[in-house]
Amino acid sequence: MNAEALLSFPILVLAALCLVGCAEPAPAPEAARAPEVIAIGRSVRGAPIEAWMFPGREPGFLIIGGVHGDEPIGAELVEAFAERLRADPAAAGGRLLVLVPRANPDGLTAGTRGNARGIDLNRNFPAPNFTAAARHGSKAASEPETRALVELLATHAFACVIAVHAPLRCVDFDCEAAGPIAEAMAAAGGLPLRRLGALPGSLGSYAGVHLDLRLVTYELGRRRAPREKTAEYLAPHVEALCAAVRAAAALE
Numbered sequence: 001m002n003a004e005a006l007l008s009f010p011i012l013v014l015a016a017l018c019l020v021g022c023a024e025p026a027p028a029p030e031a032a033r034a035p036e037v038i039a040i041g042r043s044v045r046g047a048p049i050e051a052w053m054f055p056g057r058e059p060g061f062l063i064i065g066g067v068h069g070d071e072p073i074g075a076e077l078v079e080a081f082a083e084r085l086r087a088d089p090a091a092a093g094g095r096l097l098v099l100v101p102r103a104n105p106d107g108l109t110a111g112t113r114g115n116a117r118g119i120d121l122n123r124n125f126p127a128p129n130f131t132a133a134a135r136h137g138s139k140a141a142s143e144p145e146t147r148a149l150v151e152l153l154a155t156h157a158f159a160c161v162i163a164v165h166a167p168l169r170c171v172d173f174d175c176e177a178a179g180p181i182a183e184a185m186a187a188a189g190g191l192p193l194r195r196l197g198a199l200p201g202s203l204g205s206y207a208g209v210h211l212d213l214r215l216v217t218y219e220l221g222r223r224r225a226p227r228e229k230t231a232e233y234l235a236p237h238v239e240a241l242c243a244a245v246r247a248a249a250a251l252e
């Protein structure tokens with residue numbers, strides 16, 4: 001060790017000690033946690049419509065699957081994201097996350113797009129562009145499944161709402177403020193951005209346009225997962241939901 005090195009040695013030791021002593025203690029990893037499951041309503045046939053609540057600060061994040069009963073992949077993606085949050089609570093970023101994996105339980109059981117009365121819930125929301133029709137309902141929010149989501153949207157403040165559908169294989173958004181979240185999801189999930197337009201009585205028209213919430217419609221490429229490869233198929237889309245949470249935090 002030469003003279004210069006001898007002089008700098010104590011400084012290095014001091015610097016190292018300071019780094020050890022002054023550094024913020026590493027946050028303890030959060031323990032895996034199960035969501036609180038509440039029923040936000042009941043379907044036409046009386047099945048509970050569950051919301052899985054991961055507590056955190058508001059405005060929260062709402063993720064909805066299974067609005068169309070013939071798209072079970074949407075419910076599976078939201079459930080897979082819940083698994084991710086259980087294993088890695090930091091993925092929630094400290095925010096309230098509300099997951100409704102099966103918004104249309106009767107339709108999912110029967111494998112039908114609509115509910116037990118044949119109403120397409122995604123045309124039944126009380127948006128100004130609602131149009132009465134046999135498959136839209138005689139009036140807006142005529143269906144108990146629609147009302148459950150409307151009440152949930154009125155109960156909590158949400159920074160972002162994501163609805164998972166299939167099989168159009170794209171990421172769509174209604175209000176411009178949702179653009180950065182949709183872009184982050186498209187990049188993580190490997191899907192193109194595509195504007196589908198606000199359909200009458202859709203959740204996009206109600207929450208995205210009428211309530212002016214950041215709403216993203218995440219359209220998977222297939223209605224059902226490939227057999228025995230569900231986790232593999234869903235993995236990038238679970239990442240897309242994680243990316244959405246991070247992108248929303250960056251907008252605050």
Ligand SMILES: [Zn+2]
Pocket residue numbers: 067068071164165166
């Ligand atoms: Zn759909």
